[in-house]
Amino acid sequence: MHVIDTVRNWVYAASVKGRFQIWHRWSGVVLQAVLFLTPWIVVAGHPAFQIDIEGRRLYALGGVFTPTDTILLVLMGLFTAFGLFLFTAIYGRLWCGYACPQTVFLEEWVRPIELWLEGERGVRMARDKGPWTFDKTWRKLAKWTAFLAISIVVSMSFVSWFAGARALWTGAAEGWYYWVTAFFTALMFWDLAWFREQFCNFLCPYARFQGVLCDDASLVVSYDAARGEPRGTEGACIDCKKCVAVCPQGIDIRTGFQLECISCARCVDACQIVMDKKGQPNLITYNTLSGEQRIVRPRTVAYTTLLTVIAVGFFTVLFTRPTVDGLVSRTPGSTYTVDADGYIRNTYLLRLTSHQNEARTWAVKIDGLPADAQVIVPPITLDGAATTTVPLVVRVPAAELTAQSVPMQVVVDSGNGTLSMKATFLSAGG
Ligand code: SF4
Ligand code: SF4
Incomplete structure (x- = not known):
């Protein structure tokens, strides 16, 4: 046990x-x-x-x-x-x-x-x-x-x-x-x-x-028992225990590979000093359990293939990502309101994220609505890469609306990149 x-x-x-x-x-x-x-x-x-x-x-x-x-x-x-x-x-x-x-x-x-x-x-x-x-x-x-x-x-x-x-x-x-x-x-x-x-x-x-993660071809610190043993007598190991004394994990590498070994090679350096004095090769070295170093x-x-696929995916996304991301969503719970001047009003929230380092001012326009539709939005300036959410109000004369739901595009433009987002304009229709 x-x-x-x-x-x-x-x-x-x-x-x-x-x-x-x-x-x-x-x-x-x-x-x-x-x-x-x-x-x-x-x-x-x-x-x-x-x-x-x-x-x-x-x-x-x-x-x-x-x-x-x-x-x-x-x-x-x-x-x-x-x-x-x-x-x-x-x-x-x-x-x-x-x-x-x-x-x-x-x-x-x-x-x-x-x-x-x-x-x-x-x-x-x-x-x-x-x-x-x-x-x-x-x-x-x-x-x-x-x-x-x-x-x-x-x-x-x-x-x-x-x-x-x-x-x-x-x-x-x-x-x-x-x-x-x-x-x-x-x-x-x-x-x-x-x-x-x-x-x-x-x-x-x-x-x-x-x-x-490791197998018998992975690098480990190992003791050459064939040369070293029997220690203290005919073997090359003089049993000075210097390799044990320097080990920060408190292990004796001469008893074989141990999971506690962190491959720090303090024991390698310790034995090197001893073996240099004897004029013999080091008994403790970086080696593999199988004795051969096979990288392939x-x-x-499998890991290299996966890394290549991930790297290609990363750079493809990085270099093709838009300079700005955005989302238009209707103000929660709202549909439309009728203003005193006969315009139909829809209210949205416009969230913009800039991926550019420079400060930029964004212009907003709407495509797909009658020409005299009005867009009311506060000035949007993003000071470098940042995210902001602003209210967006769109007004259209009721007389010009023939359907209850009109598809439209919210287009934001920084002068160095545009983004078009789908939305709908709601009303009582014609
Ligand atoms: S490599 Fe470091 S942790 Fe491993 S046995 Fe040697 S001294 Fe100890
Ligand atoms: S330092 Fe080298 S010679 Fe000394 S006990 Fe360790 S393996 Fe043996």
Whole structure:
């Protein structure tokens, strides 16, 4: 019977240097630059990336997307999901090891700060076993203060993607954004200070799907048991356990592939140092379970085909979408009224969404009604991509109406694009 171990063994990952740690540093720098800088970068007059919940708009690299672009957003989501499936099928959990925010913050902040304030693995283990002295207390407090500061800055940057960086950092954003920031700060502090690798092992949905997304030709970190065993005697492994000491997941890769492994290659760098001294090739490397690297496989072909179809669909919709979307609807519950001057009046609501970045003034005219029909509509100016709803009143002399329902076209024109929408004009008829 499998018994779940409910006692957590705290992981004291030793520091390690090596070629893959340099890759960690670079991916960490680039990804954190994206997080911290994109809310402040302006492209074509808008944030480089912002999900404006109140304005119901998404800004992305100069493009502006509104709820009428839902199909584009769905295609973007599908592309991201299948892109990750393809990446995982080929490269296994490299995302976890180098690009997941959880790993990036632990590698770039938590471990360096712990090393600086609490010392190496052995020193930390010994101090944690000992009593709460002044030395232990101030080090812990300093560490947690640093983690709290990081949590605040990261949460503010994340919420800036929604509230806008300037508004949030100057205190001008809506109050609820600060509550959300406080919530994320608390969550992140708890994660950095205590939860850590348990997130990958128990909570992360992506980690749960690894078994389905990977196969024996996907990249994994593996130990060469044929050369290494029997360890400590005739095998090349000297059983120094450095690969175990550096592992942030607390596993021993020498016992075989394990789902907890996040492919971070800290053990690869650790063993490299040992094997370099022995003048032998590394025992722990990036490899595949089958030993051969086949990129072209049924699942990678299927994912690539799907990605191509989604990309073609996305760009077709993007480049053929109208510069303006609109909808004419009759004012709820209304049919027509007879004005004192003998005109029949119909009232509508006209909703317009501009996809253009420039401010435009829209003119409205009606086709399909008698020549002396009157159109009453307030001036419509959309300041860049936005949605507005205005009342639209149409009046026609009763004498000129011969049918109870006359089809008509509401035509809006910005001088750089027109949109024609169907509607009907109601009256008592002739
Ligand atoms: S076994 Fe190696 S690659 Fe896997 S999590 Fe541990 S250190 Fe990282
Ligand atoms: S670091 Fe290399 S030599 Fe040392 S225990 Fe791990 S596999 Fe063996």
